[in-house]
Amino acid sequence: MxxxxxxxxxxxxxxxxxxxxxxxxxxxxxxxxxxxxxxxxxxxxxxxxxxxxxxxxxxxxxxxxxxxxxxxxxxxxxxxxxxxxxxxxxxxxxxxxxxxxxxxxxxxxxxxxxxxxxxxxxxxxxxxxxxxxPFVPYYPGEFSGQQWHSAHYPGPEPFVGDRIAVVGGANSGAQIAAELTKVGDVTWYTQGEPRFMPDDVDGRVLFRRNRERLRAMQSGEEDPGPESALGDIVVVDSVKEARDSGELQSHPMFSSLDEVDADHLIWCTGFxxxxxxxxxxxxxxxxxxxxxxxxxxxxxxxxxxxxxxxxxxxxxxxxxxxxxxxxxxxx
Structure with a gap:
């Protein structure tokens, strides 16, 4: 038919x-x-x-x-x-x-x-x-634990008491790492220092900025710049709490999976x-x-x-x- x-x-x-x-x-x-x-x-x-x-x-x-x-x-x-x-x-x-x-x-x-x-x-x-x-970048070496992607992250229950490596310096990486600090030993890997947006920035601010950009593009004016100019991570309550308490600390990105000593590896590396x-x-x-x-x-x-x-x-x-x-x- x-x-x-x-x-x-x-x-x-x-x-x-x-x-x-x-x-x-x-x-x-x-x-x-x-x-x-x-x-x-x-x-x-x-x-x-x-x-x-x-x-x-x-x-x-x-x-x-x-x-x-x-x-x-x-x-x-x-x-x-x-x-x-x-x-x-x-x-x-x-x-x-x-x-x-x-x-x-x-x-x-x-x-x-x-x-x-x-x-x-x-x-x-x-x-x-x-x-x-979902996108997972290639790294040499082998990881013997269980690998996940943020697309299929089920919440903290399967990770209680475990060692967890979280990869990714944007919103999903920060939120998942922050949540898991409450239940396990988290190592948060990022490319460079995490770029937190100002604490008072939420989706309303980003929406207004995006509308300003769209109007500028349509009228041929100078692009005021993407929301990433403010940072990569929206500071929601759970991220703010973990960051301010010192539980959410980033580590330099590994160069080989052989370097990852954890029970779980969660890729928050986008789509x-x-x-x-x-x-x-x-x-x-x-x-x-x-x-x-x-x-x-x-x-x-x-x-x-x-x-x-x-x-x-x-x-x-x-x-x-x-x-x-x-x-x-x-x-």
Whole structure:
């Protein structure tokens, strides 16, 4: 069976939902396919203590406020919000669907999933994110303990009383290392000294900075600089407590796995864009064919484009271009 629509959105996380919102509002025939079992995108797989950096009223997809929450919302709150968002706007999400290939077909595309089902569309929105493509750098040597990646970090329970090596000097590395100092012996490896942002900086500050950057870029003004100019680590309460108590101390990066004396090694080394189905149609994140629109993969696509609130202008622009291909308008 072949399903047909004007725009196929691949990915049902924040980027896919935001883009579908604009498309559907303009009357564009849209199908969203998602490889998860239920709503929530990558937030379904967050470790138990992970929270947003911003309060709920500053963490919104277009059209619908996130329900209130005291403090910074946890992943479960985000997942519930995404589910309600799908319901409110009647977003036609089909799941679980694992798209394996996307091919150019005349003036449109055909996408095929792992079971051989196909979708044909005039345009495709690539919104597959990064969570399914965790990155682990190569180091020589051997490590005899258990290795993890932050994508699959389950919380502190499996590490009680153990020696844990945590690699990575950004948010996930600092948060996971800080949490584990409460249950085990942690060695936190970073490239250089950790760069903590000022203690009063949270997601609201970063959002305003990203909007200022976007406005400057659109008007041809000088780029005021990325949020990394402020540092690499948002000082959430758990990180502040561990840092100020002296429990969170960084160590120079090892040069070989043979140097790591621990029971566990946790790589907090980020992700790469999960663009496997589109790889033949893109150079990096730049499409090489008309009608393919990547949304939400991070700084390479624009400031704040991989955040819940920040993705909206990029989703709207992709939706606008896709709608134009079928003679419809998004303002």
């Amino acid at each position: 072949i399903q047909r629509c004007e725009v196929l959105v691949i990915g049902g996380g924040q980027a896919g939902l935001a883009t579908a919102f604009y498309l559907l509002r303009a009357g564009v025939s849209t199908i969203v396919v998602d490889n998860q079992e239920a709503p929530g995108g990558a937030w379904r797989h967050a470790w138990p203590s992970l929270t947003l950096f911003s309060p709920a009223n500053a963490s919104n997809l277009p059209g619908m406020m996130m329900p209130s929450y005291p403090g910074f919302p946890p992943a479960e709150h985000v997942v519930n919000y995404f589910s309600r968002y799908e319901q409110r706007y009647d977003i036609p999400v089909q799941r679980p669907v694992e798209i394996v290939t996307v091919t150019k077909l005349n003036d449109g595309f055909v996408a095929e999933d792992s079971e051989g089902k196909q979708w044909q569309s005039r345009s495709v929105v690539a919104a597959t994110g990064t969570w399914s493509a 790469r864009p999960a663009v496997g189905p589109f790889r033949s149609l893109m150079h990096g994140l730049t499409p090489e064919v008309d009608g393919l629109f990547p949304v939400g993969y991070g700084e390479a696509l624009g400031p704040g484009s991989a955040t819940i609130t920040g993705v909206a202008p990029f989703a709207k622009e992709a939706a606008r271009k896709a709608a134009e291909r079928v003679g419809k308008t998004i303002r």
